Amino acid sequence: MLVLTAITFLTLDLRGFGPLTSLQQGARDVLSPVRTRADSIFSPITDRFDSFNGNDELKRDNEALRKELEDLKGQALRDEADAANYRKLRGELGLLDDLAIPSVIGRVSYNVPGNFAPNTVEIDRGSSSGLKPNQPVITQAGLVGHLVHVDRDRSTVRLLSHPDSNVAVYIGEQYQMLARGGNGTFLIDAVPSLEADRIPRDNSLQGELVTTAGGPLYPKDIVVGRVATVIPSGEQVTVRIELSVDLSALDFVTVLLYEPPS
Amino acid sequence: MVTRFRVLSVVLIVFLLQITLFAGVRIDGVAPELPLLLSVLISMHVGAERSIVIGFAIGFAYDLALGTPLGLWALVCCLAAYPFGVASAHLDRTSGTGLWLLSGLLSAGGIIGFAVAGAMVGRTDLLRGLGHVVAIATVFNLLLSPIVSRGIRWAFASGGRLRTV
Numbered sequence: 001m002l003v004l005t006a007i008t009f010l011t012l013d014l015r016g017f018g019p020l021t022s023l024q025q026g027a028r029d030v031l032s033p034v035r036t037r038a039d040s041i042f043s044p045i046t047d048r049f050d051s052f053n054g055n056d057e058l059k060r061d062n063e064a065l066r067k068e069l070e071d072l073k074g075q076a077l078r079d080e081a082d083a084a085n086y087r088k089l090r091g092e093l094g095l096l097d098d099l100a101i102p103s104v105i106g107r108v109s110y111n112v113p114g115n116f117a118p119n120t121v122e123i124d125r126g127s128s129s130g131l132k133p134n135q136p137v138i139t140q141a142g143l144v145g146h147l148v149h150v151d152r153d154r155s156t157v158r159l160l161s162h163p164d165s166n167v168a169v170y171i172g173e174q175y176q177m178l179a180r181g182g183n184g185t186f187l188i189d190a191v192p193s194l195e196a197d198r199i200p201r202d203n204s205l206q207g208e209l210v211t212t213a214g215g216p217l218y219p220k221d222i223v224v225g226r227v228a229t230v231i232p233s234g235e236q237v238t239v240r241i242e243l244s245v246d247l248s249a250l251d252f253v254t255v256l257l258y259e260p261p262s
Numbered sequence: 263m264v265t266r267f268r269v270l271s272v273v274l275i276v277f278l279l280q281i282t283l284f285a286g287v288r289i290d291g292v293a294p295e296l297p298l299l300l301s302v303l304i305s306m307h308v309g310a311e312r313s314i315v316i317g318f319a320i321g322f323a324y325d326l327a328l329g330t331p332l333g334l335w336a337l338v339c340c341l342a343a344y345p346f347g348v349a350s351a352h353l354d355r356t357s358g359t360g361l362w363l364l365s366g367l368l369s370a371g372g373i374i375g376f377a378v379a380g381a382m383v384g385r386t387d388l389l390r391g392l393g394h395v396v397a398i399a400t401v402f403n404l405l406l407s408p409i410v411s412r413g414i415r416w417a418f419a420s421g422g423r424l425r426t427v
Contacts, residue, residue: 046285
């Protein structure tokens with residue numbers, strides 16, 4: 001009987017049955033203050049384990065330097081993206097600058113409970129800060145992912161490396177493609193969609209800037225990364241993209257309170 | 263009444279440790295799966311039938327806290343608890359080591375079952391790196407098993423059945 005009950009819950013949950021989602025969110029809201037308090041109590045122990053796992057203070061210092069480097073890299077990529085936009089004469093309204101969108105900054109935690117939440121992180125901001133599911137998350141270096149669960153004081157971010165991440169992107173100034181997360185790597189495999197025939201099969205796209213093409217999840221012109229390699233396979237072409245953000249060393253991120261165009 | 267209160271306290275403490283302390287205390291990125299271990303070890307004291315109910319409740323609470331598909335851990339915990347309850351009833355005189363190893367085996371089986379059941383309902387991402395997770399989480403569970411077991415023995419000491427793991 002209980003096995004059947006569990007299977008029924010599972011089926012209803014996977015079909016997005018609202019009351020179960022609310023129940024789950026409510027439970028996490030109740031536990032959130034406990035977790036926050038426990039984090040501060042257990043931090044000496046967890047820090048020691050971080051050190052045991054190789055995440056010592058030196059590494060944290062390196063992360064700060066890496067972040068600075070990323071910021072500069074992101075700035076360079078954004079400059080290039082802006083120049084491309086001007087060349088295309090999109091006009092002022094077409095140039096959607098992420099700074100024009102209200103945003104909330106959150107601190108990242110990789111300590112997501114359990115073992116089955118790969119390619120996700122938590123941030124210490126939730127619905128009380130105005131966040132909603134599906135809002136895009138970025139850093140100065142570029143796109144990070146989007147919010148999947150938003151509790152009162154915490155949110156879960158699905159990183160671009162998650163297999164269920166899909167992003168419509170522009171490669172350079174010509175090709176619009178659908179990119180998807182890789183197998184836990186920090187690359188995206190992109191499968192040509194509308195313009196598959198026009199994608200060059202040599203490596204001429206290598207190094208091209210990749211930006212978001214806009215849509216229901218992400219605003220236009222957020223830097224995603226650069227083309228790493230182009231791999232032709234039969235009639236299909238796979239374009240591997242190196243992300244501009246190091247998803248394994250996030251500290252602070254910005255959530256864009258983006259409302260997609262109706 | 264005292265036993266129930268004690269059992270509830272132990273379950274609550276272990277559960278909270280899992281979602282707080284062991285969110286950060288990991289070995290090579292892997293945490294133990296204490297709710298699974300708890301379901302298995304409690305079954306030794308309550309019998310196979312009731313262990314299903316307790317396993318379901320613990321697993322369901324774990325699903326609520328993690329945001330995993332609701333019912334998935336509940337299904338796994340109750341199915342993992344049952345065989346241990348049956349085995350412990352029939353292997354009354356076995357050594358503690360035997361039951362300890364069986365709890366490790368069921369932990370491994372439960373984790374694999376969770377990932378496979380998740381994949382069957384479309385969450386194929388749960389299978390990624392499964393071997394690594396199973397190996398480390400099982401060792402972690404085995405290491406923590408004597409401590410959890412001691413807590414459970416304390417809870418049942420006021421009237422429940424008592425066996426040594």
